[in-house]
Amino acid sequence: MTPYVLIVEDETSIATLLEYNLEREGFETALAEDGDMAIVMAEERVPDLILLDWMLPKLSGVEVAAKTQQKTCLSLCYRREAKKMIA
């Protein structure tokens, strides 16, 4: 079964890049441009992995991670706070 990755990123250039490369590697991907959309999409279909930006419109990455209770979230940001989120 193809692994399903939900990309949560409002920066279109980064999202397009991730989508293209992941699909070429054989992953199935979906894109959410803000926190609210990410919650809805994660509920509709539980992803195997969420690639999550920290600074998002509407809901922040931390809030999305807390609400989805997803064990496999990877932060897409550079900030120190992200370590807490992954932990």
Place this chain on the structure above:
Amino acid sequence: MSQPLSNSVRPNSVRGRDGLIIGFVMIAAILSMAFLSDTSAYIALLITGLALGTLYLYFRLLRTKSHLDTSDHQDSDLGEPSDKTLERLADSIPRAVAILNESGAVTHANSAAKNLLAPDMVGRPAVAYLRSSEFKQRLDDAFSGKDNPPLTLHILAPTEKVIDVDFSKPVSKRPVSKNDPTQNEQFVFAVLADRTEANLAREKQADFLANASHELKTPIASLKGYIETLRGHAKDDPEARDVFLGIMQDQAERMERLVTDLLSLRKIESREHITPSETADLSKAIGSALDILSPLAAARKISLEVNTSNIGSARIFGKTDECVQLFLNLMENAIKLSPLQSTVMVSLDHMPTWNGDAFAKAAKTGASTRRIVNLPPSQAPAWRVTISDQGPGFSRTHLPRIGERFYRVAGDLSAQEKGTGLGLAIVKHIVMRHRAGLFVQTIHKDDHENLDSTNKSDLNISGSAFSVIFIDRSAHSSDAIEEEE
């Protein structure tokens, strides 16, 4: 009150005077000897002279003793200063100075030190005001005569302060009397410097650099990613290559905009203290900004309504290119924040006097206002430029931070629509350079829903309005500017 320190040199003068008197008596005696031939008269005169000299020296010694026992106003001949001399010395130094004893108590503080720390600090332990374990250690080092570099203390209460402390070498004071219990006590001078403002400026600078670097990281990461992809997965994918090259160009332009804004901000800040001496026409500046933004407004189906009340020219002392940039940034923000097919209004009007109220209807409509750059009321006439939109408005949490560098209020805009985060900071600095005022009135979409129907008629939708007030300096030339922080 500080007193002159000239008293400290008095003992030396007294010694000089004594020498003169003794010399005068000796010369008088020698001259008398030359004129007197009678031996008995000569001996009598010699005895009288010796008796007078002995009496004089006796009274002089008595006076010196009395000075040592009772005086607290003069330095002694022993070379050590008195309490009062130390205090006068501390008071005469144009910096905050406290005198501390070996137990760390403040025995004296000049007015600058009292202003900096506490008016009632004398008699209390210094550590009560300079709360730090290192302070006590460094004070001990100062008393033991060790080299003591300045100590920087971060004080959190009652108000946050950063204070540099420099310690002097230990000083002994002259005992007040023979029975003075403090006669072997030593003191150090603690020279205090308030570094709070400088520290804040340094932190701001560091934040600014961190934010600027962070803003550049995203487009750089994006460009690197695309280059790697074009060399890897997209190597033989011409369709993807075209799309990716377009994205890469956007990212490069984004970096260019950021660098341009950073340079603009730097340029305006460096000239902020110089009020422009040339004249600029506000009508023309508004027109130029409108010309540049018409395509963006058309693309977003936003109508730009301009109301300049048939004003021909509106001349101010100002730089035309900076005024164009000011209106351009405000209008671009308004267009970006407006919903599709809404209206952005730009108006210019002349006020006979500036009464300090940029938005007369604010209280009535329930809108929030903020003075981003305050301009005190003036009898002088003024020009008012108002740019208003029908966007979501700014929430009360955003309002105090409008104009901060890299603070974005457009939280719901996509990354592509977001600006560099410097637009309103540039606006603020242009306004300050022009000794003008900048005010914002806003009603957030959530607040608007809570308004009753009567008030809604005054401001029938959410939105924001920025007003820039330029004093018409052709009539009055001295008006102060004051930035609200």
